[in-house]
Amino acid sequence: MARRMDGARPGRAGVEAAVARIEAARSLDGPSRAIENALLARPAQIAGRPARHVQDALHGSWLGHPLHPALVTIPIGTWTFALGLDLLDALGVLRARSAARAADGALKAGAAGAIAAAAAGLADWQYTDGRDRRVGLVHAAANGTALALTLGSIRLRAAGRRGEGRLASALGWACMAFGGYLGGHLVYRRRVGVDHADRSPEPREFIPVMPISALQEDRPRRVEVWDPQAQQQVGVALVLHRGRVHALGARCSHMGGPLDQGWVLEGRLVCPWHGSRFDLRTGCPAQGPSTAPQPRYAVRLRDGVVELRREQEPGDEVVTPGDLAQMAPAPPAGPPAQAARKADEVLTEHHMLLRRLFERIQALPREDPARRDLLRALASELEIHESIEDHIFYPAVRAVSEDVPVAHAEHRQLSDLLAATLKLNTATPAFEEHLRALHAAVNHHAGSEERSMFAHAQRLGEARLRALGEALERSLEEQRSSRASRAFRALKISLLEGV
Numbered sequence: 123m124a125r126r127m128d129g130a131r132p133g134r135a136g137v138e139a140a141v142a143r144i145e146a147a148r149s150l151d152g153p154s155r156a157i158e159n160a161l162l163a164r165p166a167q168i169a170g171r172p173a174r175h176v177q178d179a180l181h182g183s184w185l186g187h188p189l190h191p192a193l194v195t196i197p198i199g200t201w202t203f204a205l206g207l208d209l210l211d212a213l214g215v216l217r218a219r220s221a222a223r224a225a226d227g228a229l230k231a232g233a234a235g236a237i238a239a240a241a242a243g244l245a246d247w248q249y250t251d252g253r254d255r256r257v258g259l260v261h262a263a264a265n266g267t268a269l270a271l272t273l274g275s276i277r278l279r280a281a282g283r284r285g286e287g288r289l290a291s292a293l294g295w296a297c298m299a300f301g302g303y304l305g306g307h308l309v310y311r312r313r314v315g316v317d318h319a320d321r322s323p324e325p326r327e328f329i330p331v332m333p334i335s336a337l338q339e340d341r342p343r344r345v346e347v348w349d350p351q352a353q354q355q356v357g358v359a360l361v362l363h364r365g366r367v368h369a370l371g372a373r374c375s376h377m378g379g380p381l382d383q384g385w386v387l388e389g390r391l392v393c394p395w396h397g398s399r400f401d402l403r404t405g406c407p408a409q410g411p412s413t414a415p416q417p418r419y420a421v422r423l424r425d426g427v428v429e430l431r432r433e434q435e436p437g438d439e440v441v442t443p444g445d446l447a448q449m450a451p452a453p454p455a456g457p458p459a460q461a462a463r464k465a466d467e468v469l470t471e472h473h474m475l476l477r478r479l480f481e482r483i484q485a486l487p488r489e490d491p492a493r494r495d496l497l498r499a500l501a502s503e504l505e506i507h508e509s510i511e512d513h514i515f516y517p518a519v520r521a522v523s524e525d526v527p528v529a530h531a532e533h534r535q536l537s538d539l540l541a542a543t544l545k546l547n548t549a550t551p552a553f554e555e556h557l558r559a560l561h562a563a564v565n566h567h568a569g570s571e572e573r574s575m576f577a578h579a580q581r582l583g584e585a586r587l588r589a590l591g592e593a594l595e596r597s598l599e600e601q602r603s604s605r606a607s608r609a610f611r612a613l614k615i616s617l618l619e620g621v
């Protein structure tokens with residue numbers, strides 16, 4: 123497909139322009155407020171608490187995730203299934219009556235799912251604003267049209283007008299696809315429905331933030347802690363409630379509203395923007411539209427001063443001073459470990475070898491066939507390097523360094539770039555460009571390991587580092603000398619070269 127100078131495909135540019143027009147259509151604001159008031163806000167205010175419970179059920183606050191995206195899978199799946207059966211029928215591939223009945227049933231099940239999804243979507247939509255609200259309105263209109271066409275199709279089919287019924291449901295499917303595109307835009311581009319809370323791991327240990335005398339019962343106060351990695355202040359809302367100090371992330375998980383500017387009602391912290399209510403102890407939303415819990419902080423009092431520590435979330439790669447203090451003592455240093463080099467020394471030396479291989483390839487004339495041999499040697503060493511890090515070094519260093527997930531991601535980058543470079547003719551400018559990019563990627567990755575991860579690794583203690591170094595050298599040697607692994611690497615490189 124042709125590309126424009128700015129890299130955008132023409133089709134994509136057209137769709138983006140159409141979405142941008144919807145986002146800028148201020149004329150939609152009046153009708154959308156009218157719909158919100160007439161259909162949602164006023165009826166809910168009149169009905170009171172029961173309506174609140176229904177809305178919370180529709181938001182998915184009970185589930186911990188928005189309900190709408192789960193429900194839309196019902197019409198998407200069933201209507202697509204029906205479209206497939208109709209197509210096979212129209213092409214004469216599948217003419218069974220049972221297939222026609224299955225298509226009709228799928229349309230009905232999808233319509234029921236679409237009604238539930240529309241209710242959940244409307245419940246969420248009323249708490250959007252500006253361009254998100256406008257796109258949401260058109261998304262709802264497209265899906266509403268899809269539902270109307272599908273219901274019409276079900277009637278036509280029941281009346282024996284199958285051909286017209288098929289056409290109506292196919293048009294409905296097209297409207298659903300357009301509506302789905304806009305829904306995806308709202309979530310993935312505009313971040314509607316995703317968690318907006320600040321999930322910084324700071325502070326990892328208790329730090330003093332405010333004298334307790336500065337807090338008044340049920341009056342939230344904001345304090346800030348510094349996150350050196352993100353280079354930003356992180357807001358925390360402190361609340362003194364019934365003699366206890368509670369601390370939750372100040373940025374609301376729904377859309378980022380300032381919880382420290384909210385209020386306490388029925389023992390819950392209320393967001394001033396859309397009224398989500400968070401349990402002070404657990405941070406969980408007791409009332410939507412938010413579905414995600416707020417970050418929580420452990421609180422203690424020392425000499426009349428409130429101290430905070432972030433309560434880390436399960437699965438996060440966070441190394442706290444407490445974890446380091448609890449680490450098992452290093453194994454006693456036996457004779458082999460004493461003699462071995464430390465893991466970071468072994469890996470740094472291997473980094474230097476990789477860097478030298480790049481320099482040697484770049485120093486050769488473009489036409490020199492030795493470039494290909496050196497490139498294969500580089501590919502082989504890079505493969506070995508990643509393998510020994512992935513299997514020996516990273517698992518060990520994980521306990522003391524937060525760099526491992528990014529390092530894994532960068533290994534993937536390196537292997538993708540290497541694969542693309544191996545496919546190129548070494549005499550071409552494209553090869554030069556790719557080799558430079560691969561060199562830069564290896565320099566970046568090795569450099570960040572040397573500066574950060576290897577520094578963290580020192581926390582493992584010298585004996586452990588020497589034992590790891592020994593294991594790394596043994597594996598290096600084995601992978602280089604073993605016939606089977608050499609043959610396997612050569613095969614892999616040939617496949618990547620496309621030979």
Ligand code: FES
Binds near residue numbers: 375394410
């Ligand atoms: S930002 Fe919407 S409820 Fe807080």
Ligand SMILES: [Fe+2]
Binds near residue numbers: 508511529533567571
């Ligand atoms: Fe690495």
Ligand SMILES: [Fe+2]
Binds near residue numbers: 473507568571
């Ligand atoms: Fe490395």
